[in-house]
Amino acid sequence: MAAPSPTDNKNHKFLGRLSLPERRFVADALRAETVGGVLLLVAAVAALIWANTPGISNSYLTVRDFHFGPAALGLDLSVQHWAADGLLAVFFFVAGIELKRELVAGDLRDPKAAALPVIAAVCGMAAPALVYVLVNQTAGGSLAGWAVPTATDIAFALAVLAVIGTSLPSALRAFLLTLAVVDDLFAIIIIAVFFTETIDFLALGGAVVGLVIFWFLLHKGVRGWYVYVPLALVIWGLMYNSGVHATIAGVAMGLMLRCSRKEGEEHSPGEHIEHLVRPVSAGLAVPLFALFSAGVSLSDEAITQVFTRPETLGVVLGLVVGKTIGIFGGTWLAARFTRASLNEDLAWPDVFAVASLAGIGFTVSLLIGELAFAGDAVLTDEVxxxxxxxxxxAAVIACALLKLRDRKYRALTEAEERDDDLDGIPDIYEEHTPEFHLRMAKIYEEKAAEHRRRAEAAAGSSTDSTRPA
Structure with a gap:
């Protein structure tokens, strides 16, 4: 009987060990997200300082509201709108690739494996919306912002983890990443369905034709950024003028890329393009969006309004309470009814902590806030x-919960990364193979022999030092 491959993963437990290729993909993706999240955090803090410092706060508004672009093409936009409609299209392009990869090569390709994170993500969007609606229905507020607290910002969440130095095992990180991918999918649907008021069918038809050409060129294997980048800009411009949010164009193009590998390919075209574009998205597009969207007034009066106005209170409670209850409750109920057993190395409080971490909504929440209250600048800033x-x-609560288990997480992470035989494959993925046991026995024999040599050398030097001259 052949020995199992290091990439085999027979563990179907909830939050069980990932297969080796999936673990490596998650590690690479989250490494980039963490760096981007730190830049996002820096950009948000810079925006708040810029917008709330007397003497320079007016310059923030001047730069944010400065218009440029070809008016004849309907693209004479403010800097803020270029960031929200243009740069975020790059972010959603990467999100589209991530979603496509999860559907064809990741955990979402297996309905059984996908069930728990998908149910958790759906409940994690429905519960915040319900909390918002209940608060505003009771207090007589506007229901227009129901979608604002439904989004999770994976980059910001990982940036918080990086700042406080909390490590998470790969299974929990993968769960958080899958939540974010499904979250992005439903956010895209919400933006397309609920925030499109009027449609220019001629421009929309032109965008669809452009997408068909984009797909046809990909299907024929045509290569060259000088072909796809101009075409993508045309598709984006037509989508923007159609009345459908321009970021939908980015998602559509991302979903068209092939993310399955053919024989002999080290990386699929989708993985290759994602590797090239992700740094632009995480390092430039999203931080610039944050810089020109997060600069709101944080005066005592504004903060008081957050906790007294139903629209803003609904957003806060939706993120802090709704997200946590929705994700944890949905996961627990789904696991109970599907009889899925939790990984014995983890506990339900770990799931609760990750659920509270998912309450960090930033990029997409800010975008939906702008769309939901576009006619009211004051309320938009308050939201x-x-x-x-x-x-x-949500970040403070999650960090406190995660810190309580940080020692356990570090031990699990070290066990996942241990590679005593230095073959590039963590030992935990080889521990059941005869070859692994032979290699480890040889390593231990070499270490024991080295220890004996050192002991004999030490004993010899001790004898020499006591011998009379």
């Missing part, structure tokens, strides 16, 4: 402040 404060509260 943005609510997103920031709600995300901060």
């Amino acid at each position: 943005k402040a609510a997103v920031l404060i709600g995300s901060l509260i």
